[in-house]
Amino acid sequence: MEMTIILVAFGLAMDSFSVSIASGLSNSQTGMLKKALTVAFFFGLFQGLMPVVGWLAGISIIDLISGFDHWIAFGLLVLIGSRMIYESIEAESRRLVNSSSIGVLLMQSVATSIDALAVGLSLAFLDTLIVEPAILIGMTTFLLSFVGVYLGGKLGAFFGKRIEILGGLILIAIGVSIVIEHLSV
Numbered sequence: 001m002e003m004t005i006i007l008v009a010f011g012l013a014m015d016s017f018s019v020s021i022a023s024g025l026s027n028s029q030t031g032m033l034k035k036a037l038t039v040a041f042f043f044g045l046f047q048g049l050m051p052v053v054g055w056l057a058g059i060s061i062i063d064l065i066s067g068f069d070h071w072i073a074f075g076l077l078v079l080i081g082s083r084m085i086y087e088s089i090e091a092e093s094r095r096l097v098n099s100s101s102i103g104v105l106l107m108q109s110v111a112t113s114i115d116a117l118a119v120g121l122s123l124a125f126l127d128t129l130i131v132e133p134a135i136l137i138g139m140t141t142f143l144l145s146f147v148g149v150y151l152g153g154k155l156g157a158f159f160g161k162r163i164e165i166l167g168g169l170i171l172i173a174i175g176v177s178i179v180i181e182h183l184s185v
Helices: 002-025 032-057 059-065 069-089 102-125 131-159 163-183
Strands: none
Touching: 002 032, 002 102, 002 131, 002 163, 032 102, 032 131, 069 102, 069 163, 102 131, 102 163
């Protein structure tokens, strides 16, 4: 079971890693450590807490959200991605997406951690204790998100402002892939 939990932790962290790269794209190297720690904290916290919430909720909540969880994630990611694209095109526009803001970080954190809720439900059905998996999932997400912000920062410094369009497209693509994955099951 230990190796399975490690693989699950990496799988769950991939969306957060991708969003972290997009989050780092628009930032200069100034304040990068603070940004990376903040993003990693939010993503790690939500990825670690959502399995606990799912585990505690048990079987009743899966019926309530399984039909539309992918649409929530899709909507949030498309909204954030579209705003990033708009901002990069409008040279004089005010900052519409400040990925350091609490509101945007909360939306991104929820959007990327909804699947972790289902993992928690699965672990409850398997009669598995949740503490160790939740910590492992949270820590894995924290580390990958931290690295992702730095990778995004390096790409942004190299390619300039236009790379924000790529970041927005990445977020939209993640949202679309979530919907396609859920609809094809």
